[in-house]
Amino acid sequence: MFTAEAAYRDNVISRYLNLAAREVVAEIVARLESDRSPVRILELGAGVGGTTSDVATGLAGLSVDYHFTDLSTFFLAAARERFAEHPWMRYEIVDMNADLDQQPRYDVVLAANVLHNAHHVGKTLRQLYDLLNPGGAVVFIEACRAHCQLLTSMHFLMSPRPGQAHPGLSDVRAGTDRIFLEESEWLDQLTAAGLTPMLMLPDADHPLYLLDQRIFAAVRDAAA
Numbered sequence: 320m321f322t323a324e325a326a327y328r329d330n331v332i333s334r335y336l337n338l339a340a341r342e343v344v345a346e347i348v349a350r351l352e353s354d355r356s357p358v359r360i361l362e363l364g365a366g367v368g369g370t371t372s373d374v375a376t377g378l379a380g381l382s383v384d385y386h387f388t389d390l391s392t393f394f395l396a397a398a399r400e401r402f403a404e405h406p407w408m409r410y411e412i413v414d415m416n417a418d419l420d421q422q423p424r425y426d427v428v429l430a431a432n433v434l435h436n437a438h439h440v441g442k443t444l445r446q447l448y449d450l451l452n453p454g455g456a457v458v459f460i461e462a463c464r465a466h467c468q469l470l471t472s473m474h475f476l477m478s479p480r481p482g483q484a485h486p487g488l489s490d491v492r493a494g495t496d497r498i499f500l501e502e503s504e505w506l507d508q509l510t511a512a513g514l515t516p517m518l519m520l521p522d523a524d525h526p527l528y529l530l531d532q533r534i535f536a537a538v539r540d541a542a543a
C-alpha cells in the first residue's frame with residue numbers, strides 16, 4: 320500500500336492531478352445536483368484510493384451516491400476502513416472489461432490510471448457513454464507516454480496473467496506494443512464514443528506537462 324500510495328498520491332504530478340480531479344468532479348456534481356439528487360458516481364479501479372480521497376473531500380456538503388469499485392476485494396476492504404466517515408460511499412467489485420454492460424446508470428464515472436487496462440479502449444468508452452445519464456461526465460487520469468517509473472507500477476505489476484487477454488490488441492494500440500494512448504488518441508477515442516471533451520490538464524505551457532500524465536473530462540451531451 321505504501322508503494323502504491325507513493326506512486327499514485329505522494330508525488331507532485333499525482334497531487335496536481337488528484338486536486339484537479341477533486342475540483343472537476345465537485346463542479347460537475349454541483350452542476351447536476353439541482354436536477355438529480357443524489358448524483359451517482361462510479362469510480363472504476365479505485366485501488367488504494369489515492370484519487371478517491373481528494374475527490375471525497377471535494378464532495379463535502381453535496382448529495383452523492385458514490386460507488387468505489389475495483390477488481391480486488393483487498394482494496395475494497397481497505398477502502399471500507401479508510402472512508403468509513405462517508406456514509407454515502409459503497410464498495411463493489413466491478414471489472415470494466417466484463418461488467419460494464421450490467422451496470423445501472425450513473426452521472427459521473429471516475430477512473431484514475433485504469434482505463435489503459437481496457438481490452439479495447441474504444442468499446443469501453445462507448446460502454447461508459449451508454450451508462451452515463453445525459454449531461455453526465457467521465458473524468459479520468461492517464462499517462463500518455465511510457466516512463467520507467469510508470470511502467471513499473473502500472474504496467475508490469477498489472478500485466479495480465481498467462482492465458483489472459485492483453486489490453487489493446489485490437490484497439491488503437493494494435494500492433495504498436497504499447498499500453499498507454501497518446502493524448503490526441505484519447506481525445507479522438509472520446510469523440511468517437513460520442514463524448515465531448517471539455518478539459519485536459521496540465522496545459523502545454525505548464526511545467527508538469529512534461530511528465531506526460533493528464534486528467535481528461537468529457538461529457539455526454541444533455542441533448543444526445
Ligand SMILES: C[S@@+](CC[C@H](N)C(=O)[O-])C[C@H]1O[C@@H](n2cnc3c(N)ncnc32)[C@H](O)[C@@H]1O
Pocket residue numbers: 327328363364365366367368369370388389390391394413414415416430431432433436437472473477
Ligand atoms: C494503477 S492502479 C490505480 C489505482 C487508483 N485508481 C489510483 O490512481 O490511485 C490500477 C487499479 O485498477 C484496477 N484494475 C485493473 N484492471 C481493472 C479492470 N479490468 N477493471 C477494474 N479495475 C481494474 C487494479 O486492481 C488497480 O487497483
